[in-house]
Amino acid sequence: MDLSHRFSKEELALLYEEVLYTIRHRLGKPEQQHVGDSQELYSYVQKAFGMDAEEHSVIMQQVMELESPIYCLKATVKEAKGILGKDVSGFSDPYCLLGIEARSQEPAHPDHKKRMKAVVKDLIPEDQIHRTQVMNQTLSPVWNETFILEFKDVETASFHLDMWDSDVVESMRHKLGELTDLHGLKRIFKDARKDKGQDDFLGNVVVRLKDLHCWNDQWYQLEPRTETYPERGHCHLQFLLTHKKRATTCSRTQPSYTVHRHLLQQLVSHEILQHQAGSTSWDGELSSHASTVLYLHATQKDLSDFHQDMAQWLAYSKLYQSLEFNSSCLLHQITSIEYRWVQERLRPEQKAELAESFQSLLTYGVSLIRRFRIIFPLSVPRSMDRLQSLLRVLVQMCKTKAFHELCTPSPDLPQMVSRALKSGTTEWFHMQKQHLKPMVKSIEENSKALSKLLLEVIEDLKQCQKIWNKLFSTNLKLNIFSIAYLELESLVAEHVQEQLHKVDSSMSRPTAESLFDLYRKLQELYQMKESLPSRYKTPREERCQREGWSSQLRGFLDPTHSPTSLIAHQAEQAVGVWCQREHHRRVLGSSLDGVGVRAGGVRVPCSCCAVGEANAFIPRDGPLALSNFHQWFEEALPLWLQKAYTTTLERAQRAIQMDQLKPYGYHKHSTSTVDLSTCYAQIMTTWQQLNWPDPEKAFMIMVNLLEDMCKISLMYCKLIKERAEALSLSEQNEGKAANKLCIVVNNIEQLRLLMLKLPVQLDWAQLEQRMRGIIDPQQIQNALHNQLDSTVACLDHEVRDVVQALATKLEKGIARHIQELSxxxxxxxxxxxxxxxxxxxxxxxxxxxxxxxxxxxxxxxxxxxxxxxxxxxxxxxxxxxxxxxxxxxxxxxxxxxxxxxxxxxxxxxxxxxxxxxxxxxxxxxxxSAPSRKLIQKYFSKRIQQQLDTSSEKYGAVTIKALYRPSEQKLRVEVLNATNLIPLDSNGSSDPFVQLTLEPRHEFPEVVARSTQCKKNELHPLFDEAFDFLIPSEKCRQEGACLLLTVFDYDVLGANDLEGEAFFPLCHLPGLDTEQDEADMARVPQTRLPLTHPKPTDEILQLLESRKRDKEAQAFVKLRKQRAKQSKETESVGTEGSLCLPQHSSQHQLTPIFGQQRSPEPGRVA
Structure with a gap:
């Protein structure tokens, strides 16, 4: 692309003449980064201006014939430091003399260096000498004075500067008053020898012009005329090599900065077009050739930094509107203008030109922002950076003092951008609508086209929210998402309603499916309103957001069909809707139309948008246009639910048919359960997408959804068992058949767990909260919880049945092995x-x-x-x-x-x-215990009975017992007996006490001992002591005791039993101590109630059954003899026989001894 047409051929030729003239008459040494070869510069500008060889030769010849300019050195004496103090006070009154010495040739005389130190007034004519002001009493003078010095030949000209101390005639008294040190006194003597009013030399600077660059700024050392005082300080000088009276047409007819701007515009255009990566990636950096040409032109024309910045701004801002490049270049220029802005520097035509550039760039930039979706697509790299750079340039430009002073009244940038974004969004929507317009005019195609359009809208809003909003918010305090959402939401609502009016109520299933996709897209679009600032929302929307319904609803949606359960009918009564069961689908679609109003409210935009009100177009007079969009789809809702239910049912049946009842991966259930869980997950997604806002209709959907899910679950149980039965018929291996049953019970258990999660996944608590005040909580319990509990109970029963079947297969094996064991x-x-x-x-x-x-x-x-x-x-x-x-x-x-x-x-x-x-x-x-172990248990039992007995119906015996560990001796004192039973005919008894240590197998060497017999006594006093030698460990054995048997002595027959008492040896005083208790009197008395043995005892029965065990038989015989004398009678329910309780199992348990037996003849009952 060639931009040379922006200048006419004549203008371009004159500008080319200007640049050739600049190169031909360049001054100064080249900078390090610049091009020093003039031929290279000629070749570069020839390409930049598009000149052929002939045109270049003609114009070059014209330039050579033009009169040379007047060469000038613009010298600025800024300051000095460290100069000598020539006055008595130690300071000086410095001033400078400067000029240019022109010589025909460089002298080769040996004293050339000495001549370079000559003073200015000796080398330069007086009319060419320039003088600075005198700075009184200082060693660091500051002048900042600029002088224009003309010269003819840069090769032979030299710049000379002398610094002098101005000497004013003063009285001797005044000088002595200023005297401060010995150096001042020497100075007084020296002044006395010189002529009055003669100035003192402070130093000089000599610079050859051919050693200078076009622009120099540095400190120079002050040189002495002699070797005295070699260190004389430094002087800060600035040099600029410029032209005067340039002979080119442009220089004679146009302002310098205008010519420079045109040259800059031409060279920058060439640089952008030569950029290999494209104009948008050009960062404003010029080539060394272009920089050299522009630098030479600016210095030769003596353009100030401000005018250079202004020229660059005018050129760059104009080029940006035809060749887009990185706008950071503009940011640099506008910042420089703001930094150096002084309105008085500009002439009226310059002000008008600058103001026009501001307005032009502002209009162009806003037009780019209006079409930012097309101009800055995210698919193109660095689009965000380009837009952000443009916004920063516009914002910075509108903030500058130059903009506010020149552009009155100043336009409001946020307001302009807001209106541009709104109109641009509308244009983009209509363009997308036209682009996606279907070729075939049908309801299905229209629905698909609407879905595609909504997909584009949603994607655009996501980009606005996540990407673009940050740029506009940071730079302009604008919420582009809010502006775009409110505009697109209104346009979408209007367009969708217009299309849906064409849909017939008797729509086909494909039409309903396409409408469901459209509904999902509208739902997603409407839910994006949650990202709007709170002031964009109506009070109702804010309340809904606080309640959290739209964001917290979770769960499954199982598509329903005509309900058959009483629970569904109760739910219909609960919400006040009466319908017949065969018409329930129609009721779902149209019976609850009374909630809310149909969408279509007009959104009233805000008429203006200032910086503080940057978020424009807020709907203050009504809800959003999509607030009730779900009502547009009520006729399609039954078809959506029926389709979802049919799909789930078919998938479940197909999964069961394909199930081989083998573990799925590392799980213990099979693939059909996984497929059913996937179907439920899809239903959950469908429910979340549906998210019906009307609480009454949502509750009805939930009730029917739950009923259908329960039906599918029970159907699954039936079909999976039939599938296991069918597979088992083809299996000859019994183990594989059992494996099928294991998989079946695992599948049903997995399904049961899935059903138990429904209240949480469907968020019944939130649903009940929404229905509060609309339906009685008990009816909600009946409609939801009872139905679920009933289904879970059925699944539990199915699990138990299958587990029982598995248990039955094992019970036979267990019974067989126990029988073999027996x-x-x-x-x-x-x-x-x-x-x-x-x-x-x-x-x-x-x-x-x-x-x-x-x-x-x-x-x-x-x-x-x-x-x-x-x-x-x-x-x-x-x-x-x-x-x-x-x-x-x-x-x-x-x-x-x-x-x-x-x-x-x-x-x-x-x-x-x-x-x-x-x-x-x-x-x-x-x-299974040994006989001796049983005997020990018998005595342990009698000891426990003794401890539990408090009744003294047979009397009591009182003893004192003490164990002496050192002697391993047990001492027992039998004190008395009381309340004995009279066994003789005279109403009295002849009692004595027999002492034995039991069990006998633990004390085989200890003989029984007896007290004296007390005649005719029922309360005998014995007061006898007995010693038994026994080790302490024997006393701690199980059942070890002292048996005290009280008999009634009978001369002619056997002694009668008064009673017996059992004293546990483990409780003996002194048994657990290391030292003996010396005094028996300290041992407490023990009163033991007398007892009689019971007629029957299970331990004695077990011992009696061991016929071959003599020791057992002897013990049983002894105890049976005692039992014959017992006055205890047998009663039903006593411990006479050991029986096992009856089980609820099919196997009945019988008592160990069969039925209870009566006492033997002759036994004391």
Whole structure:
């Protein structure tokens, strides 16, 4: 693209003449970054101006014929420091003499250096010498005076500057008054020798012009004329090599900055077009050739920094409107203008030109912002940076003093941008609508086109919110999302309503599906209002947002069909809607039209937008146009729900048909459950997308949704069991058939857990809160919770049925192995006899644990445990079993307890230790114990009975007992007996007390001892002491006791039993002490109520059954003799026989001894 047409051919030729003239008459040494070869500059400008060789030669010839300019050195004497103090006071009154020495050639004389130190007035004519002001009494003078010095030849000209101390005639008294040190006194003597009024030399600076750059600014050292005082300080000088009376047409007819601006515009245009990466990435950096040309022209024309910045701004801002480049260049220029702005520097035509550039760039920039979606697309790299740079330039420009002073009245940038964004958004919407207009005029195609349009709108708003809003908010305090949303929302509402009016109520399913997609897009668009500032929302919308309904609604939507349950009908009554069940879909679509108003309210925009009101077009007089958009789709709602239900049902049935009932991955359920869960997840998404605002209709949808989900769940249970049955018929392996049942129960359990999550996932609590005041809470309970509880109960029942079927398959094996255990040889060890049973259970339970979920596995274990206890109880037989038999059963019971508990991974101990288990464990522990152990338990039992007895109906005996550890001796004092029963015919008794240590097998060497017989006494006083030698450890044995038996002495027959008492040896005083208690008097008395043995005892019965055990038989015989003399009678419900409680299982348990037996003949009842 060639921009040379912006200048006419004549203008371009004159400008080319100007640049050639500038190169030809360049002055100064080239800067390091500039081009020093003039031929390179000629070639560059020839390309930049598009001149061919002939045109270049012609204009170059014209330039050579032009008169040369007057060369000038613009010298500025700024300041000096460290100069000599020539006055008595130690200061000087410095001034400078400066001028240019012109010589025809460079002298080669040996004293050239000496001549360079000559004073100015000796080298330069007086009329060419310039003088600065005198700065009084200072060693650091500041002048800042500028002088224009003309010269002819830069090669031979030199700049000379002399610095002098001005000498004014003063009286001797005044000088002595200023005297401060010895140096001042020497100065007085020196002044006395020189002529009055003669100035003192302070130093000089000599610079050859050919050594200067076009512009120099540096400190120079002041040189002495002699070697005295070589350090004379420094002087700060600035030099600029310029032209006067340039002969070019442009220089003679146009202002310097105008010519410079035109040259800048031409060179920048060339630089942009030559940029390989494209104009938009050009950052304003010029090539060294362009920089050199512009630098030479500016210095030769002596343009100030302000006019250079102004020229650059005018050129760049004009070029930006034809060639877009990085606007950061403009930001730099406008910042420089603001920094150097002084209105008085400009002539009226310059002010007008600058004001016009401001207005032009502002108009152009706002037009770009209006079309920012097209001009700055996000698909193009650095679009955001370009837009942000433009906004910063416009904002900075409108803030400048120059803009406010020249552009009156000053336009309001935020207001202009707001209006531009609104109109640009409208234009963009209509352009998108036209672009997406369907070729075929049908309802389906129109709906699809609307969905695509809404998709573009939503995507645009997301970009406005996430990307563009930050730019406009940061630079202009504008919320572009709010502006775009309010404009697009109104346009969308109007356009969608116009299209939906064409839809017939008897729409087809494809039409309804396309409308659902449109509804979803509208829902997403409407929900974006939550990102609007609060003042954009109506009070109702703010209240809804605080309640959190629109953002907190969560759950599944299971598409419904015609309801068949009473709960659905109760829900219809609860919301006040009466309908027949066969017309319920129609009611869902149209029976609740009374809520809200149909959308279409007019949004009233704000008429203006100042900086403080930058967020324009706020709908202050009504809701958003999309507030009730859901009412536009009420006729399509039943079709949406029916379609969703049908799809879910078909997917579930197809998933069951394809299910091979094998574990899915690392899970224990199969693929059909995964597919059903996916269907429910899709339903949840559908419900969230639907998010029906009307609470009454939303509740009706929820009720029917729940009913249909329950139906699908129960249907799944039926079909999955049928599928398992069908697969089992083709399987010959019984284990694989059991595996199918495991998968079935896991699937149903997974479905049950899924249903239990519905209240949380569907957020029933929020729904109930919305329905508060509309429907009675009890009716909500009936419509939702009871329906769900009923379905979950059905699923629980299904799980139990399948688990029971699995348990039944194992119960036969368990019963068979326990039967084999019972019938095994008595010579076999119990640990060996239970190995087959434990291997069977280990194999089966490990398999079931791997294939069942934990909950179902524990339910199966509970059933198997009850069955196992029943079989073990039955295995004991109707009679008292043998010791070996009971040992096998007891070993099996304890091993099974460990197996079913599985170190906490199985059933908890609370479940295992049921009443049946405890009874069976106690019985088997007794039956399997050795005879001596039973005897010990018998005495332990009698000791406990003794401790629990408080009645003295048979009298009491009082003793004192003490154990002496050092002697291992037990001393017993029998004190008395009281309230004995009269057993003789005379109404009295002849009592004596027999003392024995029991059990006898623990004290075989200790003989029984007896007291004296007291004639005719019912309250005898014995007061006798007995000693027994026994070790202390024997006293601590189980059942160890002192048996005190009170008899009535009978001369002719056997002694009659008055009663017996049991004193536990473990409670002996002194037994647990290391030292003996010396005084028996300190031992407390012990009063023991006398008791009689009961006619029957389970331990004695067990011992009696052991016919081959002589020790057991002897003990039973002794106790039976005592029992014959007992006055205790047998009563029903006593502990005469050990029976197991009846189980609810199919196996009935029988008492150990069968039915209860009557006392033997002759036994004391």
């Amino acid at each position: 019938s095994s040889s008595d010579t076999q060890k119990p640990e060996d006899s239970i190995i087959p049973l434990m291997k069977f259970l280990e194999s089966e339970l490990q398999y079931l644990n791997e294939h069942l979920v934990q909950e179902n596995f524990k339910s199966l274990l509970a059933l198997l445990w009850q069955h196992t206890l029943s079989v073990l109880s039955a295995a004991r037989g109707p009679q008292v079993p043998s010791v070996q038999h009971c040992q096998r059963l007891f070993c099996a019971l304890k091993s099974l307890e460990l197996c079913f508990h599985a170190e906490g991974c199985g059933l908890p101990l609370e479940t295992l230790h049921s009443a049946a288990f405890q009874t069976l464990e106690t019985y088997l522990a007794l039956c």
